[in-house]
């Protein structure tokens with residue numbers, strides 16, 4: 001089972017989000033970068049599935065050259081190859097990002113499974129996976145927190161290619177319970193954190209990934225209809241915290257508050 | 265026309281008002297729902313009529329009788345093509361977002377998700393053939409940031425968050441007419457029908473519990489959560505955690521509060537040994553009262569909380585439990601003292617004089 005995983009380079013901020021003076025973007029001068037937890041789970045799942053069923057994992061990112069850092073992280077987790085679609089920026093609208101992903105896929109052999117995060121960690125549109133699926137005529141489900149391949153027939157909808165693993169069992173949590181889908185491959189699946197517990201890359205893994213060659217594809221997609229004007233921090237009208245004391249001595253004050261709230 | 269999508273078992277009341285506010289002067293607000301939505305169309309129509317919606321389109325096809333994201337999205341794209349609205353709004357729920365994303369991709373239209381404010385650039389210019397523009401604000405990173413954006417398209421599509429600014433527009437109650445609409449759905453879309461459904465256990469869940477007692481790195485390990493469990497139980501709540509607790513395998517992911525976990529709005533959130541990174545904060549910030557327990561008074565959670573206790577969770581939480589027991593005991597004792605006193609009162613009351 002050959003799998004492509006799409007990952008996005010996003011700033012890793014802590015307690016505050018610094019913005020550029022004109023509010024056009026997150027000020028990343030003093031920030032590190034990462035991939036979102038949903039996508040980390042997607043990479044982990046792909047590595048596990050190929051370990052079980054064979055095949056290769058390709059990680060693909062759309063962004064500036066620096067996004068190679070995130071591809072290498074995924075390679076260190078066990079992915080086999082990386083594709084960087086160089087658009088100079090990650091700040092594209094979802095239509096343009098989907099176009100760029102498709103450009104990166106164009107020269108790859110057709111994968112059996114395309115994995116996405118359910119939503120990117122910064123922009124959070126929740127759209128790119130669905131748009132790519134539609135463009136490639138593939139079935140797609142999102143919000144998935146349980147995934148496995150199953151052998152056997154797929155109600156005649158899928159072609160029974162692949163090495164025996166011809167359908168996917170994908171489940172997700174809804175407000176009322178769990179929904180299970182059975183999809184033929186090839187398919188697109190967007191996953192959420194909780195799917196698995198991603199591994200930490202090993203040192204040898206990191207060293208190997210550092211030297212790996214990445215395939216770079218240049219792309220300058222047409223902008224779509226959603227145009228970002230600027231970013232703001234929401235107003236925070238919380239007053240500072242009221243101190244209730246230190247250590248065990250604070251217990252009576254805490255229980256006073258609990259009593260006032262009617263909780264004890 | 266502006267079209268409001270009813271994707272779930274309830275009408276989101278803010279949607280018709282937002283639709284009205286972005287509608288051109290002569291534009292009607294209509295609604296669409298699917299045969300598989302469990303509430304009878306008549307009930308939905310009555311409710312929508314109260315919000316000034318004049319017509320409810322019910323799309324029908326055998327593939328729409330149960331939830332199937334691709335089929336529902338495809339049917340919606342067909343209806344958008346048929347009715348030619350200038351705007352379509354869906355609630356930013358699980359389903360609302362999923363269906364509108366599928367419809368947008370199929371119709372080749374842009375989409376703005378998670379909007380908390382929407383205005384039409386020029387309300388009088390709608391209805392024509394050209395592109396129109398909405399100015400909008402959407403949330404990013406779970407609400408850490410707001411993004412101001414423009415959406416320009418022949419049909420503007422957006423999902424609207426529950427926290428949307430509801431515009432004050434006059435709405436006249438209408439008799440909402442139900443119109444059945446048969447649509448074609450490509451048969452291969454049966455591939456993403458829900459194949460199986462497991463109902464969740466009823467009872468307190470992280471997203472609905474009135475009290476959440478949450479632990480982070482400061483709890484130190486899975487064992488450290490035992491006292492948090494006890495406190496949660498005492499307070500009629502459940503245990504939550506930070507991503508560090510999940511990643512260390514101390515708690516299952518379903519307990520995680522935050523951007524990539526669950527977003528909660530409890531009466532009371534108790535954050536034990538959690539620093540308050542933005543990605544955690546967005547998950548708990550809608551709680552009414554937040555109590556932070558942390559050894560570091562400078563931790564962001566200690567600054568942003570309602571109440572702060574500086575100290576080691578391993579000392580503070582057991583002390584709070586002991587105090588609750590002591591007072592409970594005292595109250596019980598006081599209660600039994602009182603009844604004992606009452607019983608003995610006649611005898612104990614010394615004759616006056």
Ligand SMILES: Cc1cc2nc3c(=O)[nH]c(=O)nc-3n(C[C@H](O)[C@H](O)[C@H](O)COP(=O)(O)OP(=O)(O)OC[C@H]3O[C@@H](n4cnc5c(N)ncnc54)[C@H](O)[C@@H]3O)c2cc1C
Pocket residue numbers: 012013014034035036037121479480481482483505506507508509520521522523524525526536537538539540541542543544547557558559560563575576577578
């Ligand atoms: C894209 C993205 C998404 C994320 N999503 C989430 C999410 O959904 N949920 C989430 O929680 N995180 C999320 N994170 C991670 C987040 O950035 C933080 O790393 C995480 O929340 C930190 O967890 P923590 O507060 O438990 O640990 P730390 O930040 O290490 O804080 C531990 C705190 O415990 C205090 N402490 C230590 N010992 C004690 C003691 N004995 N008693 C009392 N206090 C003590 C310390 O002073 C410190 O403040 C996400 C990150 C990214 C990049």
Ligand SMILES: Nc1ncnc2c1ncn2[C@@H]1O[C@H](COP(=O)(O)O)[C@@H](O)[C@H]1O
Pocket residue numbers: 006007008009036038039060061062063090094097101115116117118119120121123124125126127128129
């Ligand atoms: N710049 C990018 N490069 C590669 N994949 C991306 C990029 N942006 C988004 N994606 C993928 O699409 C998913 C959904 O993104 P979004 O639609 O922005 O919420 C992400 O979780 C990624 O898997």
